Amino acid sequence: MKRTPLYDIHRALDAKWTEFGGWEMPLQYSSIVAEHLAVRGTAGLFDLSHMGEIEVRGSGASDLLQKLCTNDISRLKNGQAQYTLLCNETGGTVDDVLVYRFTDTHYMVVVNAATLAKDVAWMETHNDTGAELADTSEDTVLLALQGPDAIEILNPLVLDADISQIQFFRFTVGKIAGIPTIISRTGYTGEVGFELYVNADDGQELWHVLYPAVMEAGGVPVGLGARDTLRLEAGLRLYGMDMDEQTTPLEAGLVRFVKLNKGEFIGRGALLAQKESGIARRLVGFQVRGRAVARAGYAVYQDGTRVGTVTSGAPSPSLKRNIGFALLTVSRDKDVDIEIRGRMHPAKIVKVPFYRAK
Amino acid sequence: MVGLPEGRWWAYRREDGGPTCCRQMGECASILHNQTRRDERKMPCETGQNAMFPQNLRYMESHEWARQEEDVATVGITDYAQAEIQDIVYVELPEVGTHVTQKTEFGVIESVKAAFDLYAPVSGEVIAVNETLVDAPEHVNTSPYEDGWLIKIRMDAPVELEALLDAETYQKQI
Numbered sequence: 001m002k003r004t005p006l007y008d009i010h011r012a013l014d015a016k017w018t019e020f021g022g023w024e025m026p027l028q029y030s031s032i033v034a035e036h037l038a039v040r041g042t043a044g045l046f047d048l049s050h051m052g053e054i055e056v057r058g059s060g061a062s063d064l065l066q067k068l069c070t071n072d073i074s075r076l077k078n079g080q081a082q083y084t085l086l087c088n089e090t091g092g093t094v095d096d097v098l099v100y101r102f103t104d105t106h107y108m109v110v111v112n113a114a115t116l117a118k119d120v121a122w123m124e125t126h127n128d129t130g131a132e133l134a135d136t137s138e139d140t141v142l143l144a145l146q147g148p149d150a151i152e153i154l155n156p157l158v159l160d161a162d163i164s165q166i167q168f169f170r171f172t173v174g175k176i177a178g179i180p181t182i183i184s185r186t187g188y189t190g191e192v193g194f195e196l197y198v199n200a201d202d203g204q205e206l207w208h209v210l211y212p213a214v215m216e217a218g219g220v221p222v223g224l225g226a227r228d229t230l231r232l233e234a235g236l237r238l239y240g241m242d243m244d245e246q247t248t249p250l251e252a253g254l255v256r257f258v259k260l261n262k263g264e265f266i267g268r269g270a271l272l273a274q275k276e277s278g279i280a281r282r283l284v285g286f287q288v289r290g291r292a293v294a295r296a297g298y299a300v301y302q303d304g305t306r307v308g309t310v311t312s313g314a315p316s317p318s319l320k321r322n323i324g325f326a327l328l329t330v331s332r333d334k335d336v337d338i339e340i341r342g343r344m345h346p347a348k349i350v351k352v353p354f355y356r357a358k
Numbered sequence: 359m360v361g362l363p364e365g366r367w368w369a370y371r372r373e374d375g376g377p378t379c380c381r382q383m384g385e386c387a388s389i390l391h392n393q394t395r396r397d398e399r400k401m402p403c404e405t406g407q408n409a410m411f412p413q414n415l416r417y418m419e420s421h422e423w424a425r426q427e428e429d430v431a432t433v434g435i436t437d438y439a440q441a442e443i444q445d446i447v448y449v450e451l452p453e454v455g456t457h458v459t460q461k462t463e464f465g466v467i468e469s470v471k472a473a474f475d476l477y478a479p480v481s482g483e484v485i486a487v488n489e490t491l492v493d494a495p496e497h498v499n500t501s502p503y504e505d506g507w508l509i510k511i512r513m514d515a516p517v518e519l520e521a522l523l524d525a526e527t528y529q530k531q532i
Contacts, residue, residue: 027471028444031444031445032444032445032469032470032471033444033445033470036470225470225471229470291447291448291492292448292450292468293447293448293468293473295472295473314470314471315447315448315468315470317445317470322448341450341466
Protein backbone atom coordinates (compact mmCIF):
# COMPACT_ATOMS: atom_id res chain seq x y z
CA MET A 1 0.00 0.00 0.00
CA LYS A 2 1.09 3.54 -0.70
CA ARG A 3 1.88 5.95 2.07
CA THR A 4 1.78 9.73 2.02
CA PRO A 5 4.88 11.78 2.84
CA LEU A 6 3.23 12.52 6.19
CA TYR A 7 2.96 8.87 7.23
CA ASP A 8 5.44 9.23 10.12
CA ILE A 9 3.53 12.19 11.49
CA HIS A 10 0.29 10.22 11.55
CA ARG A 11 2.07 7.37 13.28
CA ALA A 12 3.40 9.72 15.92
CA LEU A 13 -0.15 10.94 16.44
CA ASP A 14 -1.30 7.34 17.07
CA ALA A 15 -3.65 7.31 14.09
CA LYS A 16 -5.84 4.30 13.43
CA TRP A 17 -5.39 3.26 9.83
CA THR A 18 -7.60 2.38 6.91
CA GLU A 19 -7.04 1.30 3.33
CA PHE A 20 -8.45 3.72 0.78
CA GLY A 21 -7.86 3.68 -2.95
CA GLY A 22 -4.65 1.69 -2.53
CA TRP A 23 -3.35 3.99 0.21
CA GLU A 24 -2.72 3.41 3.88
CA MET A 25 -4.45 6.46 5.35
CA PRO A 26 -5.39 7.70 8.83
CA LEU A 27 -8.94 6.62 9.64
CA GLN A 28 -9.05 8.60 12.86
CA TYR A 29 -6.76 10.10 15.49
CA SER A 30 -9.15 10.46 18.42
CA SER A 31 -12.67 9.48 17.38
CA ILE A 32 -14.68 9.97 14.20
CA VAL A 33 -17.42 11.82 16.07
CA ALA A 34 -15.00 14.10 17.94
CA GLU A 35 -13.13 14.92 14.75
CA HIS A 36 -16.35 15.47 12.84
CA LEU A 37 -17.73 17.85 15.47
CA ALA A 38 -14.42 19.71 15.67
CA VAL A 39 -14.66 20.49 11.96
CA ARG A 40 -18.25 21.68 12.41
CA GLY A 41 -17.34 23.73 15.49
CA THR A 42 -13.80 25.00 15.01
CA ALA A 43 -11.39 23.42 12.55
CA GLY A 44 -9.80 20.21 11.38
CA LEU A 45 -6.57 19.44 9.57
CA PHE A 46 -6.53 16.66 6.98
CA ASP A 47 -3.78 14.95 4.99
CA LEU A 48 -5.33 14.25 1.59
CA SER A 49 -2.14 13.45 -0.25
CA HIS A 50 -3.68 10.29 -1.65
CA MET A 51 -5.61 12.48 -4.09
CA GLY A 52 -4.17 12.67 -7.59
CA GLU A 53 -3.03 15.77 -9.45
CA ILE A 54 -2.67 15.94 -13.22
CA GLU A 55 -1.26 19.07 -14.84
CA VAL A 56 -2.58 19.98 -18.28
CA ARG A 57 -0.55 22.54 -20.19
CA GLY A 58 -0.11 24.03 -23.60
CA SER A 59 -2.22 25.64 -26.27
CA GLY A 60 -4.38 22.51 -26.51
CA ALA A 61 -5.11 22.35 -22.77
CA SER A 62 -8.42 24.22 -22.78
CA ASP A 63 -9.79 22.29 -25.74
CA LEU A 64 -8.82 18.94 -24.25
CA LEU A 65 -10.50 19.73 -20.92
CA GLN A 66 -13.59 21.11 -22.63
CA LYS A 67 -13.85 17.81 -24.48
CA LEU A 68 -13.33 15.66 -21.36
CA CYS A 69 -15.44 17.58 -18.86
CA THR A 70 -19.20 17.83 -18.53
CA ASN A 71 -18.96 21.30 -16.98
CA ASP A 72 -18.06 24.38 -19.04
CA ILE A 73 -14.32 24.95 -18.70
CA SER A 74 -14.55 28.17 -20.77
CA ARG A 75 -16.33 29.81 -17.85
CA LEU A 76 -13.23 29.50 -15.66
CA LYS A 77 -11.11 32.57 -14.99
CA ASN A 78 -7.50 32.42 -13.89
CA GLY A 79 -7.45 31.53 -10.20
CA GLN A 80 -10.76 29.74 -10.33
CA ALA A 81 -11.62 26.09 -9.74
CA GLN A 82 -14.58 24.09 -10.98
CA TYR A 83 -16.22 20.80 -10.01
CA THR A 84 -16.89 18.64 -13.03
CA LEU A 85 -17.47 15.07 -14.10
CA LEU A 86 -15.53 13.12 -16.69
CA CYS A 87 -17.91 10.88 -18.62
CA ASN A 88 -17.47 8.03 -21.04
CA GLU A 89 -19.33 7.73 -24.35
CA THR A 90 -22.35 6.12 -22.70
CA GLY A 91 -22.60 8.92 -20.15
CA GLY A 92 -21.20 6.80 -17.33
CA THR A 93 -19.03 8.66 -14.86
CA VAL A 94 -15.29 8.06 -15.25
CA ASP A 95 -14.50 10.31 -12.27
CA ASP A 96 -15.49 13.49 -10.49
CA VAL A 97 -12.70 16.03 -10.40
CA LEU A 98 -11.74 19.61 -9.65
CA VAL A 99 -10.22 21.63 -12.48
CA TYR A 100 -8.01 24.55 -11.46
CA ARG A 101 -7.20 27.19 -14.04
CA PHE A 102 -3.89 29.00 -13.59
CA THR A 103 -3.92 30.38 -17.16
CA ASP A 104 -5.62 29.33 -20.37
CA THR A 105 -2.58 27.16 -21.08
CA HIS A 106 -2.10 25.73 -17.56
CA TYR A 107 -4.63 23.75 -15.58
CA MET A 108 -4.47 21.27 -12.72
CA VAL A 109 -7.00 18.44 -12.50
CA VAL A 110 -7.44 16.94 -9.03
CA VAL A 111 -8.76 13.39 -9.17
CA ASN A 112 -9.68 10.58 -6.81
CA ALA A 113 -6.88 8.36 -5.55
CA ALA A 114 -8.32 5.09 -6.78
CA THR A 115 -8.98 6.47 -10.26
CA LEU A 116 -5.71 8.29 -10.91
CA ALA A 117 -4.18 5.73 -13.27
CA LYS A 118 -7.48 5.31 -15.11
CA ASP A 119 -7.91 9.07 -15.45
CA VAL A 120 -4.39 9.59 -16.77
CA ALA A 121 -4.94 6.87 -19.36
CA TRP A 122 -8.36 8.30 -20.23
CA MET A 123 -6.95 11.78 -20.73
CA GLU A 124 -4.01 10.51 -22.77
CA THR A 125 -6.28 8.42 -24.99
CA HIS A 126 -8.41 11.44 -25.84
CA ASN A 127 -5.59 13.94 -26.09
CA ASP A 128 -5.79 14.95 -29.76
CA THR A 129 -5.15 18.62 -29.05
CA GLY A 130 -1.46 18.31 -28.27
CA ALA A 131 -1.88 19.19 -24.59
CA GLU A 132 0.98 18.25 -22.29
CA LEU A 133 -0.18 15.95 -19.51
CA ALA A 134 1.84 15.37 -16.37
CA ASP A 135 0.88 13.27 -13.36
CA THR A 136 2.31 15.33 -10.50
CA SER A 137 0.61 13.35 -7.72
CA GLU A 138 3.85 11.98 -6.31
CA ASP A 139 5.31 15.47 -6.08
CA THR A 140 2.30 16.93 -4.31
CA VAL A 141 1.13 16.99 -0.74
CA LEU A 142 -2.47 18.08 -0.21
CA LEU A 143 -3.59 19.22 3.22
CA ALA A 144 -7.05 20.53 3.98
CA LEU A 145 -7.94 22.97 6.72
CA GLN A 146 -11.70 22.94 7.17
CA GLY A 147 -14.07 24.51 9.64
CA PRO A 148 -15.56 27.84 10.71
CA ASP A 149 -12.24 29.00 12.20
CA ALA A 150 -10.16 28.07 9.15
CA ILE A 151 -9.75 31.64 7.90
CA GLU A 152 -8.76 32.91 11.32
CA ILE A 153 -6.21 30.13 11.72
CA LEU A 154 -4.67 30.42 8.29
CA ASN A 155 -4.59 34.17 7.71
CA PRO A 156 -1.79 35.01 10.19
CA LEU A 157 0.39 32.38 8.54
CA VAL A 158 0.11 33.90 5.08
CA LEU A 159 2.12 37.10 4.68
CA ASP A 160 1.68 37.72 0.99
CA ALA A 161 -2.09 37.38 0.64
CA ASP A 162 -5.26 38.11 2.56
CA ILE A 163 -6.82 34.71 2.36
CA SER A 164 -10.09 35.95 3.83
CA GLN A 165 -10.63 37.58 0.44
CA ILE A 166 -10.44 34.32 -1.49
CA GLN A 167 -13.96 33.48 -2.66
CA PHE A 168 -15.45 29.99 -2.73
CA PHE A 169 -13.92 27.95 -5.55
CA ARG A 170 -11.13 30.50 -6.08
CA PHE A 171 -7.47 29.99 -5.32
CA THR A 172 -4.24 31.90 -5.09
CA VAL A 173 -0.59 30.94 -4.92
CA GLY A 174 0.89 32.29 -1.72
CA LYS A 175 3.33 31.37 1.02
CA ILE A 176 2.27 29.76 4.26
CA ALA A 177 5.10 30.52 6.70
CA GLY A 178 7.30 30.79 3.65
CA ILE A 179 6.19 27.57 1.96
CA PRO A 180 4.89 28.15 -1.57
CA THR A 181 1.32 26.86 -1.54
CA ILE A 182 -1.70 26.73 -3.77
CA ILE A 183 -4.31 28.07 -1.38
CA SER A 184 -7.71 26.97 -2.61
CA ARG A 185 -11.00 27.92 -0.99
CA THR A 186 -12.53 24.51 -1.57
CA GLY A 187 -13.35 21.44 0.48
CA TYR A 188 -15.35 18.29 0.97
CA THR A 189 -16.96 19.01 4.33
CA GLY A 190 -19.65 21.64 3.77
CA GLU A 191 -17.67 24.08 5.91
CA VAL A 192 -15.54 27.10 5.15
CA GLY A 193 -12.06 25.88 4.44
CA PHE A 194 -9.02 25.54 2.31
CA GLU A 195 -7.26 22.87 0.37
CA LEU A 196 -3.53 23.47 0.36
CA TYR A 197 -1.24 22.03 -2.27
CA VAL A 198 2.51 22.07 -1.71
CA ASN A 199 5.56 20.35 -3.07
CA ALA A 200 5.88 16.94 -1.44
CA ASP A 201 9.24 18.01 0.06
CA ASP A 202 7.46 20.78 1.98
CA GLY A 203 4.55 18.59 3.09
CA GLN A 204 5.77 17.66 6.55
CA GLU A 205 6.82 21.20 7.24
CA LEU A 206 3.44 22.58 6.22
CA TRP A 207 1.81 20.15 8.64
CA HIS A 208 4.13 21.29 11.42
CA VAL A 209 3.21 24.89 10.69
CA LEU A 210 -0.53 24.25 10.63
CA TYR A 211 -0.88 21.63 13.36
CA PRO A 212 0.03 23.84 16.35
CA ALA A 213 -2.13 26.67 15.00
CA VAL A 214 -5.08 24.31 14.58
CA MET A 215 -4.62 22.75 18.02
CA GLU A 216 -4.29 26.14 19.68
CA ALA A 217 -7.57 27.19 18.11
CA GLY A 218 -9.24 24.10 19.55
CA GLY A 219 -9.16 22.09 16.34
CA VAL A 220 -7.87 18.58 15.73
CA PRO A 221 -6.29 16.42 13.04
CA VAL A 222 -9.00 14.59 11.11
CA GLY A 223 -8.90 11.20 9.41
CA LEU A 224 -10.84 9.73 6.53
CA GLY A 225 -13.58 8.42 8.85
CA ALA A 226 -14.83 11.90 9.68
CA ARG A 227 -14.10 13.08 6.16
CA ASP A 228 -16.69 10.56 5.01
CA THR A 229 -19.38 11.57 7.53
CA LEU A 230 -18.69 15.26 6.86
CA ARG A 231 -19.05 14.91 3.13
CA LEU A 232 -22.17 12.78 3.50
CA GLU A 233 -23.90 15.35 5.73
CA ALA A 234 -22.94 18.02 3.20
CA GLY A 235 -24.64 15.96 0.48
CA LEU A 236 -21.42 15.46 -1.45
CA ARG A 237 -21.12 12.30 -3.53
CA LEU A 238 -18.22 9.91 -3.22
CA TYR A 239 -16.99 8.46 -6.48
CA GLY A 240 -16.99 4.67 -6.45
CA MET A 241 -19.82 4.59 -3.91
CA ASP A 242 -22.53 7.02 -5.02
CA MET A 243 -21.62 6.97 -8.69
CA ASP A 244 -19.40 5.04 -11.05
CA GLU A 245 -19.07 4.15 -14.71
CA GLN A 246 -22.54 2.63 -14.64
CA THR A 247 -24.10 5.85 -13.30
CA THR A 248 -24.55 9.06 -15.23
CA PRO A 249 -24.24 12.49 -13.59
CA LEU A 250 -27.94 13.02 -14.35
CA GLU A 251 -28.81 9.92 -12.32
CA ALA A 252 -26.44 11.05 -9.58
CA GLY A 253 -28.29 14.36 -9.32
CA LEU A 254 -25.32 16.36 -10.60
CA VAL A 255 -27.15 18.00 -13.51
CA ARG A 256 -25.91 21.47 -12.58
CA PHE A 257 -22.39 20.35 -13.41
CA VAL A 258 -23.44 19.10 -16.85
CA LYS A 259 -23.58 21.83 -19.50
CA LEU A 260 -25.27 20.12 -22.42
CA ASN A 261 -25.31 23.38 -24.39
CA LYS A 262 -21.61 24.15 -24.13
CA GLY A 263 -20.76 22.22 -27.30
CA GLU A 264 -19.50 18.72 -27.90
CA PHE A 265 -17.93 16.69 -25.08
CA ILE A 266 -17.50 13.00 -24.41
CA GLY A 267 -20.79 11.52 -23.28
CA ARG A 268 -22.91 14.47 -24.38
CA GLY A 269 -24.97 12.44 -26.87
CA ALA A 270 -25.81 9.78 -24.31
CA LEU A 271 -26.65 12.33 -21.62
CA LEU A 272 -28.85 14.30 -24.02
CA ALA A 273 -30.69 11.11 -24.95
CA GLN A 274 -31.14 10.18 -21.31
CA LYS A 275 -32.45 13.62 -20.49
CA GLU A 276 -35.01 13.38 -23.30
CA SER A 277 -36.11 9.81 -22.64
CA GLY A 278 -36.36 10.38 -18.90
CA ILE A 279 -34.03 9.54 -16.06
CA ALA A 280 -35.06 6.15 -14.72
CA ARG A 281 -32.83 6.03 -11.63
CA ARG A 282 -31.98 8.79 -9.24
CA LEU A 283 -29.64 9.16 -6.32
CA VAL A 284 -31.66 10.47 -3.39
CA GLY A 285 -30.96 11.35 0.20
CA PHE A 286 -32.74 9.39 2.92
CA GLN A 287 -33.11 9.54 6.65
CA VAL A 288 -33.90 6.36 8.56
CA ARG A 289 -36.88 6.91 10.85
CA GLY A 290 -35.60 4.57 13.53
CA ARG A 291 -32.20 4.18 15.10
CA ALA A 292 -30.74 1.45 12.93
CA VAL A 293 -27.91 2.42 10.61
CA ALA A 294 -28.42 1.87 6.87
CA ARG A 295 -25.11 1.22 5.17
CA ALA A 296 -23.88 0.93 1.60
CA GLY A 297 -25.21 -2.12 -0.22
CA TYR A 298 -28.41 -2.50 1.79
CA ALA A 299 -31.55 -3.16 -0.27
CA VAL A 300 -34.28 -0.53 -0.53
CA TYR A 301 -37.98 -1.39 -0.99
CA GLN A 302 -41.19 0.49 -1.59
CA ASP A 303 -44.51 -1.25 -0.99
CA GLY A 304 -42.67 -4.54 -0.81
CA THR A 305 -40.91 -4.14 -4.17
CA ARG A 306 -37.16 -3.76 -4.47
CA VAL A 307 -36.50 -0.27 -5.82
CA GLY A 308 -32.82 0.26 -5.27
CA THR A 309 -29.73 0.12 -3.07
CA VAL A 310 -28.06 2.28 -0.45
CA THR A 311 -24.84 3.71 -1.91
CA SER A 312 -23.58 5.52 1.22
CA GLY A 313 -24.98 5.44 4.72
CA ALA A 314 -23.83 6.42 8.18
CA PRO A 315 -24.95 7.94 11.45
CA SER A 316 -24.78 11.72 11.16
CA PRO A 317 -22.82 13.07 14.14
CA SER A 318 -24.27 16.56 13.68
CA LEU A 319 -27.90 15.59 13.16
CA LYS A 320 -27.92 12.47 15.34
CA ARG A 321 -29.88 10.71 12.63
CA ASN A 322 -28.98 7.90 10.28
CA ILE A 323 -28.65 9.29 6.78
CA GLY A 324 -27.44 8.22 3.40
CA PHE A 325 -27.74 8.16 -0.36
CA ALA A 326 -29.66 5.50 -2.28
CA LEU A 327 -29.97 4.94 -6.00
CA LEU A 328 -33.69 4.38 -6.63
CA THR A 329 -35.90 3.62 -9.59
CA VAL A 330 -38.95 5.29 -8.09
CA SER A 331 -40.34 8.70 -7.31
CA ARG A 332 -39.09 10.50 -4.26
CA ASP A 333 -42.48 11.37 -2.81
CA LYS A 334 -42.97 8.28 -0.70
CA ASP A 335 -41.22 6.63 2.20
CA VAL A 336 -39.08 3.61 1.49
CA ASP A 337 -38.08 0.62 3.61
CA ILE A 338 -34.45 -0.32 4.00
CA GLU A 339 -33.60 -3.90 4.82
CA ILE A 340 -31.19 -3.96 7.73
CA ARG A 341 -30.16 -7.44 8.86
CA GLY A 342 -33.35 -9.00 7.53
CA ARG A 343 -35.74 -6.45 8.99
CA MET A 344 -37.45 -3.55 7.22
CA HIS A 345 -36.76 -0.09 8.61
CA PRO A 346 -38.77 2.86 7.24
CA ALA A 347 -36.84 5.81 5.88
CA LYS A 348 -38.00 9.09 4.43
CA ILE A 349 -36.59 10.65 1.31
CA VAL A 350 -35.09 14.03 2.16
CA LYS A 351 -33.43 16.91 0.33
CA VAL A 352 -29.66 17.17 0.37
CA PRO A 353 -27.52 18.61 1.81
CA PHE A 354 -28.61 16.96 5.03
CA TYR A 355 -26.66 19.59 6.94
CA ARG A 356 -25.85 23.21 6.18
CA ALA A 357 -22.97 25.06 7.84
CA LYS A 358 -24.14 27.54 10.42
CA MET B 359 -2.94 42.60 5.34
CA VAL B 360 -3.31 40.89 8.65
CA GLY B 361 -0.39 41.48 11.00
CA LEU B 362 1.49 38.61 12.61
CA PRO B 363 0.92 38.07 16.29
CA GLU B 364 4.09 38.78 18.25
CA GLY B 365 6.27 36.10 19.74
CA ARG B 366 4.95 33.20 17.69
CA TRP B 367 7.52 30.81 16.41
CA TRP B 368 6.47 30.92 12.81
CA ALA B 369 6.93 34.69 12.80
CA TYR B 370 10.68 34.17 13.08
CA ARG B 371 10.87 32.10 10.00
CA ARG B 372 12.85 33.78 7.27
CA GLU B 373 11.13 33.82 3.92
CA ASP B 374 14.28 32.64 2.18
CA GLY B 375 15.97 30.70 4.93
CA GLY B 376 14.48 27.29 4.42
CA PRO B 377 12.94 25.31 7.22
CA THR B 378 13.40 26.55 10.75
CA CYS B 379 12.56 23.64 12.92
CA CYS B 380 10.00 24.56 15.49
CA ARG B 381 11.81 22.35 17.98
CA GLN B 382 14.62 24.90 18.03
CA MET B 383 12.11 27.51 19.09
CA GLY B 384 10.99 25.28 21.94
CA GLU B 385 7.35 26.20 21.63
CA CYS B 386 6.03 23.62 19.28
CA ALA B 387 2.73 22.00 20.12
CA SER B 388 3.28 19.33 17.50
CA ILE B 389 3.30 15.95 19.12
CA LEU B 390 5.93 14.71 16.70
CA HIS B 391 8.33 17.28 18.06
CA ASN B 392 7.47 16.55 21.62
CA GLN B 393 9.04 13.19 22.34
CA THR B 394 8.43 13.35 26.06
CA ARG B 395 4.74 13.78 25.74
CA ARG B 396 4.49 11.13 23.09
CA ASP B 397 6.40 8.59 25.12
CA GLU B 398 4.26 9.28 28.16
CA ARG B 399 1.18 8.60 26.10
CA LYS B 400 2.55 5.28 24.94
CA MET B 401 3.64 4.16 28.37
CA PRO B 402 1.46 1.29 29.58
CA CYS B 403 -0.56 2.15 32.62
CA GLU B 404 0.55 -0.40 35.21
CA THR B 405 -2.26 0.10 37.67
CA GLY B 406 -4.87 0.25 34.91
CA GLN B 407 -4.22 -3.24 33.58
CA ASN B 408 -6.44 -5.20 35.91
CA ALA B 409 -9.03 -2.48 36.23
CA MET B 410 -9.68 -2.75 32.52
CA PHE B 411 -10.53 -6.46 32.79
CA PRO B 412 -12.19 -7.29 36.10
CA GLN B 413 -11.09 -10.60 37.63
CA ASN B 414 -14.62 -11.69 38.48
CA LEU B 415 -15.74 -11.83 34.85
CA ARG B 416 -15.40 -14.52 32.19
CA TYR B 417 -14.39 -13.46 28.70
CA MET B 418 -14.83 -14.53 25.09
CA GLU B 419 -12.21 -14.21 22.39
CA SER B 420 -14.80 -12.15 20.54
CA HIS B 421 -14.62 -9.59 23.41
CA GLU B 422 -17.87 -10.22 25.29
CA TRP B 423 -17.82 -10.68 29.06
CA ALA B 424 -20.19 -12.57 31.39
CA ARG B 425 -20.75 -11.95 35.09
CA GLN B 426 -22.38 -14.78 37.01
CA GLU B 427 -24.98 -14.20 39.70
CA GLU B 428 -26.33 -17.66 40.56
CA ASP B 429 -27.94 -18.97 37.35
CA VAL B 430 -28.03 -15.56 35.65
CA ALA B 431 -25.22 -14.16 33.52
CA THR B 432 -25.01 -10.45 32.78
CA VAL B 433 -23.37 -9.86 29.41
CA GLY B 434 -21.47 -6.94 27.94
CA ILE B 435 -18.44 -6.11 25.82
CA THR B 436 -14.98 -5.47 27.20
CA ASP B 437 -13.24 -2.18 27.72
CA TYR B 438 -10.85 -3.17 24.95
CA ALA B 439 -13.73 -3.80 22.53
CA GLN B 440 -15.51 -0.53 23.26
CA ALA B 441 -12.26 1.37 22.77
CA GLU B 442 -11.68 -0.35 19.45
CA ILE B 443 -15.26 0.12 18.23
CA GLN B 444 -15.58 3.71 19.55
CA ASP B 445 -18.45 6.11 18.89
CA ILE B 446 -21.19 3.55 19.56
CA VAL B 447 -24.46 4.90 18.15
CA TYR B 448 -26.82 1.94 18.19
CA VAL B 449 -27.20 -1.37 19.97
CA GLU B 450 -29.57 -3.99 18.57
CA LEU B 451 -30.52 -6.54 21.22
CA PRO B 452 -32.88 -9.54 21.31
CA GLU B 453 -36.26 -9.33 22.97
CA VAL B 454 -36.80 -10.66 26.45
CA GLY B 455 -37.78 -14.30 26.20
CA THR B 456 -35.51 -15.03 23.26
CA HIS B 457 -33.29 -18.08 23.61
CA VAL B 458 -29.65 -17.53 22.76
CA THR B 459 -26.95 -20.11 22.15
CA GLN B 460 -23.36 -19.94 23.31
CA LYS B 461 -20.96 -18.54 20.68
CA THR B 462 -23.76 -17.55 18.29
CA GLU B 463 -24.90 -14.05 17.39
CA PHE B 464 -27.42 -12.38 19.64
CA GLY B 465 -27.20 -8.74 18.58
CA VAL B 466 -25.27 -5.99 16.87
CA ILE B 467 -23.36 -2.91 17.97
CA GLU B 468 -23.09 -0.09 15.47
CA SER B 469 -20.39 2.55 15.51
CA VAL B 470 -20.21 5.45 13.11
CA LYS B 471 -17.97 3.39 10.88
CA ALA B 472 -19.29 -0.18 11.01
CA ALA B 473 -21.53 -2.84 12.55
CA PHE B 474 -20.15 -5.47 14.95
CA ASP B 475 -21.83 -8.77 15.79
CA LEU B 476 -22.32 -9.76 19.40
CA TYR B 477 -21.84 -13.39 20.48
CA ALA B 478 -23.54 -15.00 23.45
CA PRO B 479 -21.07 -16.19 26.11
CA VAL B 480 -23.59 -18.74 27.38
CA SER B 481 -26.79 -20.41 26.25
CA GLY B 482 -30.09 -19.54 27.86
CA GLU B 483 -33.14 -17.34 27.95
CA VAL B 484 -32.81 -13.58 27.76
CA ILE B 485 -34.52 -12.30 30.90
CA ALA B 486 -33.55 -8.62 30.64
CA VAL B 487 -32.13 -6.19 28.11
CA ASN B 488 -30.54 -2.86 28.96
CA GLU B 489 -33.29 -0.48 27.83
CA THR B 490 -31.21 2.61 28.68
CA LEU B 491 -29.03 1.84 25.67
CA VAL B 492 -31.89 2.77 23.33
CA ASP B 493 -31.44 6.42 24.20
CA ALA B 494 -27.88 6.27 25.46
CA PRO B 495 -25.87 3.67 23.51
CA GLU B 496 -22.76 5.60 24.50
CA HIS B 497 -23.00 3.94 27.93
CA VAL B 498 -21.27 0.97 26.31
CA ASN B 499 -18.30 3.26 25.63
CA THR B 500 -18.29 5.08 28.93
CA SER B 501 -19.13 2.19 31.27
CA PRO B 502 -18.67 -1.16 29.53
CA TYR B 503 -18.88 -3.24 32.75
CA GLU B 504 -21.66 -1.36 34.58
CA ASP B 505 -24.11 1.02 32.87
CA GLY B 506 -23.22 -0.41 29.47
CA TRP B 507 -24.29 -4.00 30.14
CA LEU B 508 -26.29 -5.52 27.29
CA ILE B 509 -28.45 -8.47 28.35
CA LYS B 510 -29.04 -10.86 31.22
CA ILE B 511 -29.31 -14.55 30.40
CA ARG B 512 -30.82 -17.25 32.60
CA MET B 513 -28.27 -19.92 31.88
CA ASP B 514 -29.22 -23.36 30.63
CA ALA B 515 -25.95 -24.72 31.99
CA PRO B 516 -23.73 -22.46 34.14
CA VAL B 517 -20.93 -24.95 33.47
CA GLU B 518 -20.62 -23.32 30.03
CA LEU B 519 -18.86 -20.43 31.78
CA GLU B 520 -15.88 -22.66 32.38
CA ALA B 521 -15.19 -22.75 28.65
CA LEU B 522 -14.66 -18.98 28.69
CA LEU B 523 -11.41 -17.16 29.38
CA ASP B 524 -10.33 -15.69 32.67
CA ALA B 525 -9.17 -12.06 32.77
CA GLU B 526 -5.50 -12.91 32.47
CA THR B 527 -5.92 -15.24 29.50
CA TYR B 528 -8.21 -12.79 27.73
CA GLN B 529 -5.77 -9.98 28.27
CA LYS B 530 -2.96 -12.05 26.77
CA GLN B 531 -4.87 -12.76 23.56
CA ILE B 532 -5.80 -9.16 22.74
